[in-house]
Amino acid sequence: MAALRTALPRLAPRLARHATVARAALPQLAARTYSNTKSPQPMRDAMTGEIIQLPDIDPSLLKIENTNTPKTRPPSSKLIFGRTFTDHMLAIPWSSATGWGTPVIKPYGPLELDPSSTVFHYAFTLFEGMKAYCQEDGTVRLFRPDMNMKRMNRSASRLALPTFDGDALEELIKRLVVLDSEWIPKEKGYSLYIRPTLIGTQRGLGVGPSSDALLFVICSPVGPYYATGFKPVSLLATTKYVRAWQGGTGSYKLGVNYAPGVVPQADAAKQGYGQNLWLAGEDDTLTEVGTMNLFVAFKLPDGSTELATPPLDDVILPGVTRDSVLELVKSHAAGNAIPGLPTNIKLSERKVVMAELVEAEKNGTLLEVFGTGTAAIVSAVDKIGYKGRDIQIPTGPTGLGSIAKALLDRIQGIQTGEIEHEWSVIANEVKKA
Numbered sequence: 001m002a003a004l005r006t007a008l009p010r011l012a013p014r015l016a017r018h019a020t021v022a023r024a025a026l027p028q029l030a031a032r033t034y035s036n037t038k039s040p041q042p043m044r045d046a047m048t049g050e051i052i053q054l055p056d057i058d059p060s061l062l063k064i065e066n067t068n069t070p071k072t073r074p075p076s077s078k079l080i081f082g083r084t085f086t087d088h089m090l091a092i093p094w095s096s097a098t099g100w101g102t103p104v105i106k107p108y109g110p111l112e113l114d115p116s117s118t119v120f121h122y123a124f125t126l127f128e129g130m131k132a133y134c135q136e137d138g139t140v141r142l143f144r145p146d147m148n149m150k151r152m153n154r155s156a157s158r159l160a161l162p163t164f165d166g167d168a169l170e171e172l173i174k175r176l177v178v179l180d181s182e183w184i185p186k187e188k189g190y191s192l193y194i195r196p197t198l199i200g201t202q203r204g205l206g207v208g209p210s211s212d213a214l215l216f217v218i219c220s221p222v223g224p225y226y227a228t229g230f231k232p233v234s235l236l237a238t239t240k241y242v243r244a245w246q247g248g249t250g251s252y253k254l255g256v257n258y259a260p261g262v263v264p265q266a267d268a269a270k271q272g273y274g275q276n277l278w279l280a281g282e283d284d285t286l287t288e289v290g291t292m293n294l295f296v297a298f299k300l301p302d303g304s305t306e307l308a309t310p311p312l313d314d315v316i317l318p319g320v321t322r323d324s325v326l327e328l329v330k331s332h333a334a335g336n337a338i339p340g341l342p343t344n345i346k347l348s349e350r351k352v353v354m355a356e357l358v359e360a361e362k363n364g365t366l367l368e369v370f371g372t373g374t375a376a377i378v379s380a381v382d383k384i385g386y387k388g389r390d391i392q393i394p395t396g397p398t399g400l401g402s403i404a405k406a407l408l409d410r411i412q413g414i415q416t417g418e419i420e421h422e423w424s425v426i427a428n429e430v431k432k433a
């Protein structure tokens with residue numbers, strides 16, 4: 001006892017130091033592996049006990065299994081789009097008997113699936129593409145995630161796969177992205193590409209609604225699309241192949257829409273073009289560029305500029321970037337000026353046919369053509385191969401026309417948080433010093 005009394009003054013500062021370290025570690029410990037003991041419960045009729053609603057996705061049930069073998073992050077300059085994945089993934093099972101199961105964030109790794117799973121035979125697969133950005137102070141931002149959740153639910157309905165509470169999945173994606181936020185490169189133009197995916201996992205052959213499904217989310221750090229200056233893309237106006245048709249699935253983000261585009265793309269490449277310009281109908285209506293939405297700027301007789309894009313229908317994917325461009329140009333016209341955009345700009349969601357482009361090139365009224373999408377944001381087009389000749393399109397000295405550049409700058413500014421906007425959603429709350 002006496003020995004302890006004499007030792008105490010010496011030990012006290014050490015004990016206090018240990019307590020401080022333990023306290024500081026608490027938040028990290030809370031975020032480490034833990035098993036939630038709650039499980040999803042169906043909603044039952046109070047009188048009869050009958051199940052009236054199966055469980056939806058419930059973020060409060062999240063289980064986190066941290067990786068014990070964190071990977072080494074490659075230097076940002078070495079990143080190739082979609083090749084590097086972060087340490088963790090999110091997975092949520094679903095079955096028609098029990099509804100959405102327990103969401104789990106676990107180490108990134110292979111899935112184990114029965115070879116007879118519907119995904120392998122009948123293309124029960126759909127996906128989303130969205131991005132997260134990390135600011136210098138550690139603030140992690142998502143860009144319009146609600147739009148992706150809505151589109152994913154729309155795709156799920158089209159494949160008779162289960163729909164879900166979009167806010168709940170958004171919340172879980174935030175948890176995943178914040179857990180792996182060390183993987184988000186902070187350099188300008190870099191981001192984390194997020195790929196939510198939903199597949200049918202029912203065992204057994206036979207075409208019908210899948211009784212089981214798996215929703216998973218993986219993340220990949222990516223570099224700027226234009227690492228070395230803007231490179232305009234050349235297009236081959238494609239009539240031999242059709243990407244989408246009325247009554248088809250082109251307006252949904254389904255895996256089945258993409259694999260058949262690979263051979264046409266290789267054909268275009270063989271002929272010296274970067275991408276396909278997908279046409280539809282007898283009159284060669286313009287629809288999309290590769291896997292991007294399409295915009296064309298024309299000079300009008302009164303000197304103003306028309307920015308035209310095909311209207312949303314069965315052949316156009318409702319792009320988040322497309323919608324953002326439309327909203328920004330509308331708000332510019334309403335007085336929220338965007339530097340670099342013509343003051344007198346008219347927005348049209350209308351049918352555009354190839355004959356118009358040929359005519360506009362001849363008249364000198366074809367100002368710009370560009371594609372929009374999450375990966376590149378905005379991508380300029382410098383020529384379109386059509387009926388054996390190239391339509392030349394101005395791209396300006398930087399390789400990106402002034403309208404495309406103004407929109408790219410504004411969207412990037414919002415995505416990174418440089419420009420405050422409701423579209424940019426903070427995934428974590430970081431205390432400012």
Ligand SMILES: Cc1ncc(COP(=O)(O)O)c(C=O)c1O
Nearest residue numbers: 291292293317319320321373374
């Ligand atoms: C066919 C197709 N069109 C357009 C887009 C652009 O959509 P978003 O702007 O939402 O990325 C994509 C990419 O997601 C696509 O795959």
